[in-house]
Amino acid sequence: MLAGEEGVGRLDFDNPNLAFFVGNLALAIILLDGGMRTKISTFRVALWPSLSLATLGVVMTTAAVGSFAAWLLNVDLIYGLLLGAIVGSTDAAAVFNLLRNSGVRLNERVGGTLEIESGANDPMAILLVVMLTGLLQSSEQVSVWGFLGQIGLQFAIGGFLGWLGGRCALLLLQRIPLVEGLYALLIVSCGLAIFSGVNMLGGSGFLAVYLVGVILGNGKIKQHDSISQAMDGLAWLAQAGMFLLLGLLVTPSDLLAYGWQAVLIALFLIFIARPVAILVCLLPFDFRWPERFYISWVGLRGAVPIVLALYPVIAGLSNSNLLFEITFTVVLISLLLQGSTVPLMARWLKVVVPPVPEPTTRFSLTESDAFHPSLELYEFLVQADGIRIPSAIINNVPSVSVDTPQLVALVRNQHPTVVTAETELMTGDRVWMLLHPNDVNDVALAFAQKGTASFLMQNFFGEFSVHGDASLLVLAQTYGVDSQDIDDQETAADLLKRQLGRQVVVGDRVRFGKLRLTIRQMDGADITVVGIKLQS
Template sequence: MTALNALFLLAGVLLFISVLASTVSARLGLPLLLLFLVVGMLAGEDGPGGIRFDDFSMATLVGHLALAVILLDGGLRTRISSFRVALWPAAVLATWGVVGTALLLGLFATWLLDVDWRLGMLLAAIVGSTDAAAVFALLRNSGVRLNERVKATLEIESGANDPMAILLVTALVEMLLMPEQASAGRFALMLVSQLVIGGMFGLVGGLVLARLLVKLKLAEGLYALLIVSGGLMIFAACNLIDGSGFLAVYIAGLVVGNRRCHATEHVLRVMDGLAWLAQAGMFLVLGLLVTPSQLLTHGPQALLMAVFLMLVARPLAVLTGLLPFRYRPRELAYISWVGLRGAVPIVLAIVPVMMGIPDSRLLFDVAFAVVLVSLLVQGATVPIAARWLKVEVPARDEPFDRREVWVGDKASLDLLEYRVAAGSRAEGVHPDDIAAAHGELSVRCVSLVRRGRLQALQRDTRLQAGDAVWFAAADAYAEPLASTFNAGASNELSANARFFGEFVVDPDCPAVDLAQAYGFEIEAGEASLALRDLMLHRLGRRVVVGDRVRIGSFLLTVRDMDEAGRVTRIGLKCPDLSEPD
């Protein structure tokens, strides 16, 4: 019992320190996952903790379990509309992107390390895929709002590229240990099996879980446990019949998350904590596993490989893969840069060690060092690169908080909280007057909180700076209401005005009418097109919020879209504020 309690104490202390370190991470602009890794390394045999941990089997178990939970959570939070925008580009990156990166990096590693080409290719295959844990965590906590095309491409790629990485590692391990059994046909069959079985398992399992979520009446906390346990069942069962459990659990989460019901909000709230726990535990264990003194031995080679990966291999693979999809050069550059490496390469690097591959410890140490460099350099510059390459979209005016109250199996009510900013249009106004101005009977004030106390609404009630007001309103009213309460903070609105333009125009407006009103010319074949169709014609691809088209000396920018992917509002930017796209 003493040893068991000591283990619990150690686990609690490490997690506690890691969570406290998150405040330091935010101030320094470093990825939180990197802090978890560093805490694990400091607790290891070369650090002050002095803990000797070299159980690769345990690390593999923790890694696979954590990745299953992280991918399930990532699927739950991915909207199906993202697939309409980026399914095929992301699929290309999840296959050719991994292969192309591994080929280029493998040739470089073989030359740099002076090893057998199969060993060089194995090292490249280990670090060739982007990491879902790193991508999901950094994109959602970086503070930037990327345009949907870039964001969806990165998230779907990272959630779907594990089968290709696992196949490459498995194939190269076989070529090193059992070259007589290795064949292109066998590996092709293995890939098809991974993708088809994983996709089918995820789809069917997700539909079953979504159906159970609607039908079962459980305590609130049990809904998330139902989804987690179901996701782990899908993950393990799919792996047992040679499918990709990682792909299956991601698709299962995607299906459940997009079939919203009364239990979805409970699931998402609990899953958020479980995903963070999985990430923290996994990176702590992987940090304990590595010996920093050995990393320094191969530090120069690892640094050169990381630089080649970030600046040559990944960009070339992205460029050749996405060329047919008409991405802008800035978008290609950002997707290339945010090819984050994380837990998956480290977990894959354990495979050669456990299989007894010669020089496998070299592969593990170099792969770990590459991950450290990727998190430190690429991870820390995610928001900076987004602003520099202009792939971010200004943040919307949003409620301070929101709650979803389900009043039936398929009917929900949104409760939106707003804080009254000093100098805003809401200050000095009755809440019911604000509701009437926006939605007549569709918006209702349900509570007013002043200095932490609930206030009864009277006829002479007037809002004061710092008040918290809750409205029952549909999601369509969320942004207009927010603009009333946030108008005193002019920075966000000026950023929106600079980006989208001073005016909003109807996307169904004929382009010729706008041309006549503002006195500019359009191409002859576009005279009969509505503005929405003109933008589609000019861009030649699915549009997302933030896409721009220059018409005459004006700039049209997609401002809003509905769930079906139709443009609902377009911003018009005047010539004196326009800037090159």
């Protein structure tokens, strides 16, 4: 905006068609990158709630905002509904970036729901905008069944071709040797080709390209880390280019013409329309009330509504500039008000899980199969003095069939150092180890700051931990909990699943007498480690 016609740059840009084209390509790249960072395990707990929000939630938000806007602006209801449809969907780019750069780690149920919703609600919003724009251009009537049929067709074509295209792209990446820097470009090329092809066939290209990203991100690719870094850069470049053109397209003085109405519409969307839609859509699912409130708060609007607002501009509708200007203001308020408080609200509503220490670098050496897990090389940054590496690990002979962690090298002050059983690690040391992925969390925790480890073990997860299959009866007898109604065969994991009554995730907890049991680790849907905290 500063570079535009009323800013210091004085650049006169008035080409909504180019901005629309660039915006769609940029959103496709951002969705592709976001899909690659979405773990397939997230779908276990978040798929159906996300689909409810991406369909019924968008429709409810559209109806509520549309009715309010039509009354406030004194325009026909259909214009109000068009505005509601434009701002009715959350923005994948804003959600992905803010959640991952907020400094907080959400529990999987909340974070997964927000990410999948933002990646899947674009088809519904686009269909509503296109349908309402078409109605304003002609006098034809659209039946409810015709509308639902269009939604089903878009999801079916986009879903199937996205899955098929993702599988083909994965096979291509696994079989074609390329210079490392070219893999990300190949992924972007495949993603944009699938995005364009699905759109031409009448499906949802946004849904398709998101699924391509999910399949590639969860596939076995040796160059995964370098690809992820390159894709992150391409996604930021796409986002910067998209916002540059959209900012140039705006005339700042025009935003003031309906400024107070736009502010009221934004506040109505944030505090009434979105929360009501979330509460209704999540009623069939076992979300805690703080989780529901947080999901309603992180209904971030970003580039998607602005790009959608270009549909009526390109179609030449009357009042189209009004819709665009109000949308732009709503997006700015959403990002400034909601986006800036993402970490604060997460901590206040207690939907965060303490961040687990992670390795700084990872290289995949072998691929996993039905009988052998993958073997990978990890670099860990030592954050505490006085740690000693067990002699069994030091003396291990490296082998591809390794079942225990193996030390490869210790780098101190940028020089390799000989390690013995008496060597004490120092803060800043870098340790290279050969591990199976399942062992990474425990090893990373051993090298973490003592304060961090203490927080993970005591403040959140508890002072002690037991296996998920630990006998509940023995646990009760050990800690003096009434064991009269406990079955002999019941385990700690059984109690958590029975009392929580939903797809559980790390961080879920229940009260058991004077104990608080918290899920600390999971393997798929199985609870493997449970933290125990004594309550006063």
